[in-house]
Amino acid sequence: MPTLGAIADDFTGATDLATMLVSRGFRTLVAIGADAVETEAVAGADAVVVALKSRTAPVGEAVADSLAALRALRAAGCSRYYFKYCSTFDSTPRGNIGPVIDALLDAVPADRTVVAPSFPATGRTVRDGLLYVHGEPLDQSPMRHHPLTPMTDASVERLLRPQTGHPVRHVPLDTVRAGADELRAAVDCADAAGALVVVDAVTDEDLRTVSAATAHLALVTGAAGLALGLTGPRPGAARATPASRPGDPAVVLSGSASAATRAQVAHGRTRLPHRKLDIAALRADLPGAVAELAAFAREQWRRDPGLPPLIYAVEDLADLEQSTPEGEAPASDLIERALAALAVDLVEHGARRLLVAGGETSGAVVTALDVRGLAIGAPICPGVTWARADGERPSVDLALKSGNFGDTDIFTEAWSTLV
Known part of the structure; x- marks a missing residue:
């Protein structure tokens, strides 16, 4: 108890x-x-x-x-x-x-x-x-x-x-x-x-x-x-076993606008296949834009299963300065909805490893995936860890990264700790 x-x-x-x-x-x-x-x-x-x-x-x-x-x-x-x-x-x-x-x-x-x-x-x-x-x-x-x-x-x-x-x-x-x-x-x-x-x-x-x-x-x-x-009753408590295996399809979903995450996105763009969310396209047809991003990610898995695609929202603060049309949802809301829907689509098509950047984005993704509980696994860096997400859908490994946390290379290096 x-x-x-x-x-x-x-x-x-x-x-x-x-x-x-x-x-x-x-x-x-x-x-x-x-x-x-x-x-x-x-x-x-x-x-x-x-x-x-x-x-x-x-x-x-x-x-x-x-x-x-x-x-x-x-x-x-x-x-x-x-x-x-x-x-x-x-x-x-x-x-x-x-x-x-x-x-x-x-x-x-x-x-x-x-x-x-x-x-x-x-x-x-x-x-x-x-x-x-x-x-x-x-x-x-x-x-x-x-x-x-x-x-x-x-x-x-x-x-x-x-x-x-x-x-x-x-x-x-x-x-x-x-x-x-x-x-x-x-x-x-x-x-x-x-x-x-x-x-x-x-x-x-x-x-x-x-x-x-x-x-x-x-x-x-x-x-x-x-x-x-704090001192717990069980020093050396065992970490949860992963839900995935090396080589399983993986993806990075980044909705954060923080300076740390923008640097991580810049680093990831030089090493990972990537796509940036198009806010205008999301306003015009969010399901259609999500479907295109999902197709891109699945194609990258076919080409190289070991290379996670990066789907991101912000590379510069100017990306958030677009005016919101009267009566329309703000960009931040569209980003959360799009990345959450994308996560559901990709898990249904085999994704078993997801690194999510941003607190609000992480909340939207976890909610959309109907996750009930997270069992803590291998740490990645201070403040960021892998966790096995269990719920109604297939169990997946999730890393939920606060926008301000992590080294610049976290999008490319986090996977090595998931064993």
Whole structure:
């Protein structure tokens, strides 16, 4: 029976956290939505991560979905909870991070929690309450230009205050480095009663200290890095066996506009057969455009089964600057729908290995494939892993990549870890 229940606000984040938990000795299941947390399915797990598509949903919907996940996790036997959001604290001025934390605190119930978005392995650190991305303040990083959640402030406290009804406090790095006892005292002090406590962390060791100091809290919140300090009951927990075999048809589906993914697309275009989504064609005839892309991918498999075709949406931010005709869906919606429909078509025609780039795209693909659960397999790089996707359709191996994660060559090199 699981004891740790986690709620992730997007699908890439769910696999990110689950990978960390597996490495810490937790037998971990990723459930796609609250309805997939079935008692029989999770009975053999130590931890369950519920993957939601709530990061950019309307606030009320995000809160409702998160509370449904909490109820499902509690019914499955979980007694401690972890709200996982992106290490770049992706949110709008109204949320959804603050409103979801508030709702979870009330429902657990708990009188305080920590806010720890640091994940040094992926270049995310917090010092003096400011969030840095590879050494740049968040508001000076490429996240400033994110099409859905542009981050124009690096202060986690300032970002949170308009989103929450709780006071927001900050614990500096020198307190963290004074040790777990000192940090726990700072979190438990009267001044932090009812508060969201933003905690500095610059190194993995800092995060281990944060985790140790907050082991008594019923709810913690943060990026996947906070799990570094957790110790599961089964060190060396086995990874899931792959659903595919070497040589099975594979494809890269990239809907992300992030700077990291655009560099990965540029690299992939020099080495992989590729096609770019045509937004005008999708507006005119989405099913027809998807059918043409599917035919292209299948032809590439016939020519060279070992070379995955790359289907991508964005190579330059100018691609997103096209005006949306009045009454028409925005480009981002068309991209998600097209790549999700393409994934279904390709799986029906034999694809068994899919690398998907972008949190929203990953959510759309997983939903379209009717995936119920993800069993964590081989890691690719910090924050990205292979997972066996099980559901009504044939099982496939999925790598769900956050737009900001991964080395430049991930589209060509990820396959070597899938054994």
